[in-house]
Amino acid sequence: MEKLVIDLSGALDYVEYRALVHELVQAGKASWDEAITYTPEYTKLNEQRMNRLDKTVKLEPALIAALEALPGKYLWRVLTEPWCGDAAQSIPVMEIASKVNKNVQIEYLLRDKHPELMQQYLTNGGKSIPKLICYNAETMEPMWHWGPRPTELQAMVMQMNKENVLPFEERAERLHKWYAVDKTKSIQAELLALIAGK
Secondary structure, rough: OOOOOOOOOOOOOHHHHHHHHHHHOOOOOOOOOOOOOHHHHHHHHHHHHHHHHHHHHOHHHHHHHHHHOOOEEEEEEEEEEEOOOOOOOOOHHHHHHHOOOOOOOEEEEHHHHOOHHHOOOEEEOOOOOOOEEEOOOOOOOEEEOOOOOOHHHHHHHHHHHHOOOOOOOHHHHHHHHHHHHHHHHHHHHHHHHHHHOO
């Protein structure tokens, strides 16, 4: 695999992140990190999910209105990795939402290139992603964060993990079936609540 022309240690825009995902798929790899042993099929499926969501996500009018009404300037930082199924289901929504208001800038950071930031946003002690962190762009003060998945689904995942009876593949299948039925409604509602300060 030829060396990627983008700097993986820095912030990526959406085009660069998607280019990284595509290059990994073409190379038959799950990750830029040789230590990651996930099957390349995960990243391939994630590219397909993002391709679909890029075309089908329609933002709710209330979320659009809240984004348009935002005062000040904001930076959305997203911790992610190409192999992460939850990220593939959520990132297109974040990207599309960020484009509603020119005062919202979004950037993508690879989780395993930014361990210090990830340590600040652990979920039950784990490095679950994606994590969207909203900063005041003027002061770089963190304002709120979201992730790694909608609240209802997170509760379902925690219950499945606690019971620990289903094989990983079946748990992943249930997770993505939930996303398919939800059609991004939950993440949009949760982003709306955070943006509106509710």
